[in-house]
Amino acid sequence: xxxxxxxxxxxxxxxxxxxxxxxxxxxxxxxxxxxxxxxxxxxxxxxxxxxxxxxxxxxxxxxxxxxxxxxxxxxxxxxxxxxxxxxxxxxxxxxxxxxxxxxxxxxxxxxxxxxxxxxxxxxxxxxxxxxxxxxxxxxxxxxxxxxxxxxxxxxxxxxxxxxxxxxxxxxxxxxxxxxxxxxxxxxxxxxxxxxxxxxxxxxxxxxxxxxxxxxxxxxxxxxxxxxxxxxxxxxxxxxxxxxxxxxxxxxxxxxxxxxxxxxxxxxxxxxxxxxxxxxxxxxxxxxxxxxxxxxxxxxxxxxxxxxxxxxxxxxxxxxxxxxxxxxxxxxxxxxxxxxxxxxxxxxxxxxxxxxxxxxxxxxxxxxxxxxxxxxxxxxxxxxxxxxxxxxxxxxxxxxxxxxxxxxxxxxxxxxxxxxxxxxxxxxxxxxxxxxxxxxxxxxxxxxxxxxxxxxxxxxx
Numbered sequence: 001x002x003x004x005x006x007x008x009x010x011x012x013x014x015x016x017x018x019x020x021x022x023x024x025x026x027x028x029x030x031x032x033x034x035x036x037x038x039x040x041x042x043x044x045x046x047x048x049x050x051x052x053x054x055x056x057x058x059x060x061x062x063x064x065x066x067x068x069x070x071x072x073x074x075x076x077x078x079x080x081x082x083x084x085x086x087x088x089x090x091x092x093x094x095x096x097x098x099x100x101x102x103x104x105x106x107x108x109x110x111x112x113x114x115x116x117x118x119x120x121x122x123x124x125x126x127x128x129x130x131x132x133x134x135x136x137x138x139x140x141x142x143x144x145x146x147x148x149x150x151x152x153x154x155x156x157x158x159x160x161x162x163x164x165x166x167x168x169x170x171x172x173x174x175x176x177x178x179x180x181x182x183x184x185x186x187x188x189x190x191x192x193x194x195x196x197x198x199x200x201x202x203x204x205x206x207x208x209x210x211x212x213x214x215x216x217x218x219x220x221x222x223x224x225x226x227x228x229x230x231x232x233x234x235x236x237x238x239x240x241x242x243x244x245x246x247x248x249x250x251x252x253x254x255x256x257x258x259x260x261x262x263x264x265x266x267x268x269x270x271x272x273x274x275x276x277x278x279x280x281x282x283x284x285x286x287x288x289x290x291x292x293x294x295x296x297x298x299x300x301x302x303x304x305x306x307x308x309x310x311x312x313x314x315x316x317x318x319x320x321x322x323x324x325x326x327x328x329x330x331x332x333x334x335x336x337x338x339x340x341x342x343x344x345x346x347x348x349x350x351x352x353x354x355x356x357x358x359x360x361x362x363x364x365x366x367x368x369x370x371x372x373x374x375x376x377x378x379x380x381x382x383x384x385x386x387x388x389x390x391x392x393x394x395x396x397x398x399x400x401x402x403x404x405x406x407x408x409x410x411x412x413x414x415x416x417x418x419x420x421x422x423x424x425x426x427x428x429x430x431x432x433x434x435x436x437x438x439x440x441x442x443x444x445x446x447x448x449x450x451x452x453x454x455x456x457x458x459x460x
Contacts, residue, residue, distance in 0.1 A: 009047065010315040013038040017308065017359060018347075031304030031358065035311040042315055052314060056307055074295040075262030076166050079247075081287045082269035083118070086276050088239050090135050092117060095236035097139075098229075105207030105214035107143055108153045109200050111136045115157025116196040119164040120244050129158030129407045137415060146213040147419055149206070152427030155407045156199055156434075159399040162353060163392050164192035166247055166262065169353055172302075173388050176361045179381070182257075185248070186452045187389045194448065195393070195438040202434055239275070243268045309362035333371030337387070340364050341394055341439065348398030356395055373446075382450065389449045393439045400428045400435075 005012065017034045042048025096110035103109055111132060118128050132154045140150040162169050165185035174181040207214040247265040250256035256264065273279040340360065347356050368387045369380045399407040408424050415424075442448050 005045075009038065009042060009045070010312050013312055013315065014359070014363065029300075029304065031308045035304070035307035038315065039311045042311070047316075048311070048314055056310060074291045075259075075266045076168055076171070077295065078287055078291040079262065079265040079269040081290045082266070082273050082283075083243075086239075086269065086273040086278050088272055088276070091236045092240060093135055093139075095232050098232070101216065103204060104211065104216070105149075105203040106216060107136075107140055108145065108149060108203045108207070108214055111140070111153050112157045112196060112199045112203065115154075115160050116164065116193070117240050117244075119160035119192070120166075120240075120248065128161045129155060129411055132158050133411050133415060137419075141416070141419075144212075144215045147423040148427035149203075149213050150427070151411060151415065151419060151424045152429075152431050153199070153203065155400055155411055155424070155428055156431035157196075158411075159396050159407050160192060160196060162399065163188055163195065163396050165189065166265070167392070169357070169392060169395070170388075172354065173357060173361065173392065175302075176305075176357060177365050177384050177388050179385055179388065183385055183453045184388060186456055187385055187449050188392060189452055190448050191389055191393050191438065191442050194441065195396075195435060198434045198438055199431065202430060239272050243272065305358040305362070308358070312362065333368070333373045336364075336368065336371060337373075337390075337443070340368070341390065341443075344391060344394045345397060345436075348395060349401045353395040353398050356398060357391070360391070385453065386446050386449050390439065390442055393435065393442055397432050397435050400432050 013034065016038070017030065020030055020034065036053075039048050039053060043050050093110060093114050096113050097107055100106035100110050100113075114136070115128060115132055118131065136154055137150055140153075141147070161167065165188055167185075167188065170184040170188060171181050173179075174184045203214070243265060246268050247261050250261045250264060270279065270284075273283065344356055344360055347359070365384060365387065369384050371383070373383060373386075402408065402425055408421070408428070411424060412421055
């Protein structure tokens with residue numbers, strides 16, 4: 001028994017982390033505490049040297065404190081929070097309602113399009129879900145939309161911010177996997193737009209067959225002439241479009257790194273808030289406080305994750321996991337990939353995306369990078385890029401699946417009393433299934449992920 005424990009100490013460490021996370025203690029401290037505890041256990045069994053802990057300080061300093069890419073995180077948080085105050089989303093939703101009023105479920109489609117646009121400008125799920133709920137849900141309920149369809153549409157559209165660039169998750173994943181953030185941003189564009197398009201198709205088909213669930217907007221509503229319509233479109237679409245071009249355009253064109261582009265985006269968000277008359281010292285203080293708080297949380301988690309992954313590998317975790325996968329008969333790349341995707345989906349019921357990232361990526365990314373997926377997906381960099389986007393698509397469901405779907409709690413805190421938690425749970429089911437369809441398409445057709453990075457010369 002003792003010999004088996006010594007040989008499989010890394011596996012016990014992995015499942016021990018999952019177990020203690022249910023305690024509800026901050027994940028940053030749990031990661032570090034589990035790493036230290038099992039490091040000491042390894043010292044006791046003479047499979048880990050106490051002096052190896054000395055390697056942690058230069059690792060943490062090099063991976064986090066000196067990491068220029070991670071500087072983009074507080075800037076993107078600042079940008080998203082400032083946009084929430086600028087009323088850009090309200091003007092854009094009104095314009096989209098008018099433009100899509102002839103389409104079945106036009107208001108729900110408008111909310112999905114708005115969520116897609118805001119995802120490409122904020123990259124923050126919490127801000128997007130709360131903003132869409134406050135702006136769109138009253139209008140949808142007033143129009144007589146079914147509660148389940150209304151909340152499902154808003155929650156799914158709001159979570160697009162975790163996948164579409166400039167996603168904070170992709171910034172952190174790039175650092176964990178060792179890929180450029182620009183290549184991850186480019187690879188996520190088509191899968192993100194695909195998921196948004198699948199939402200739209202579902203809403204249009206459902207509203208076409210059951211119009212009572214999504215009553216149409218009256219054709220008489222909106223601008224009365226072409227000139228007024230043009231002014232409304234320009235006033236609504238130009239601000240967010242300008243910000244998207246500033247941030248993503250500068251990255252994709254090679255004019256700026258993600259870190260530099262995040263600063264440009266933060267400045268653009270301030271200018272938009274000023275232009276709409278929403279900029280004040282109180283708002284600026286609130287946004288700065290929120291950005292600093294999020295930044296501190298992320299870096300504490302990175303410190304803990306660095307400690308955990310270092311001890312895990314020092315205990316032979318990579319080799320042990322590979323042996324276990326082979327023992328289960330999972331010896332091909334595709335079998336291991338399916339296993340990891342199912343594992344991540346199940347973990348999404350209980351953990352946040354950042355916890356899943358920090359548990360799964362250090363363990364499985366080195367293994368996935370060495371496996372064979374055929375000639376279409378060849379080379380470690382290509383495999384890891386494809387795998388990272390599959391993880392990102394899969395982890396979007398973690399925001400929607402009960403009991404711990406964070407988007408559901410963001411929404412419940414802002415919906416009126418007549419919308420219950422059961423309405424929200426029932427409403428997200430078809431959209432989670434759509435996310436799984438998008439994931440299956442990205443697995444079956446890797447070029448959905450790899451086409452843009454290859455065209456832009458971001459892959460060797």
